[in-house]
Amino acid sequence: MLFIRGTNNRYRVANEEDVIFEAIQIYNRCFSKGEPLTSPEKARDCIKLKLAPFEYEVFACVFLDNQHKVIACDELFRGTIDSASVYPREVVKAALKYNAAALILAHNHPSGIGEPSQADKAITDKLKAALALVDIRVLDHFIIGETVYSFAENGLL
Known part of the structure; x- marks a missing residue:
């Protein structure tokens, strides 16, 4: 009840x-424009609410200003039940479009397994390097499964 x-x-x-x-x-x-993401828990809960329902893989970004207030939350890529192609060029373009100072990466695992794959680790490193070239910080990368995995909390960022 x-x-x-x-x-x-x-x-x-x-x-x-x-x-x-x-x-x-x-x-x-x-995800209201100007809403500050004041803690990793708040970001995790919001992102889980957005990505958990999908039966296919979805990659999204939460774009933030320099005060970590939400500018936008966009679903950038859709895939199949076990993968999605993510292109660093498109993520950088979107971040520049919003004039973001920082962002949070997120994607779901429809299988429910919240652990990152080698591909997840590799794309996170690529995105972090690409965004660093234009002075945009990656604050975290969440994987939404039955549990939520945080790259930052696990020392991978």
């Missing part, structure tokens, strides 16, 4: 529509 807070600050039993509405509200707050 799920409970949500009503307008009078009292909790009530939630139905499916209430839960969906609340999820949409959370998602909109997470």
Whole structure:
């Protein structure tokens, strides 16, 4: 049984529509332009909400200003059930389009396995190097599976 807070600050039993509405509200707050991503946990939760439902691999970026406020969150590449082609040139183009100072990379693993593959590690290194050439920092790369894996928290960035 799920409970949500009503307008009078009292909790009530939630139905499916209430839960969906609340999820949409959370998602909109997470990626609203100018919303600061103040912690890795907040970024992780927002990105998981965006990428977890997909049955195919999706690669996205959260573009941030120099205060780590959200400029945009874009789904850049779509793939199949077990891979997506990611092109560093396109990521750099998107980051420059938004005039981003930093970004967070993210993709899902529809298999549910949250551990990075060798390909995941290689593309992260390529993207980090390409973006560094134009002074854009990669703050993290999240892999969304049944658990969420953070490259930064695991010392891979």
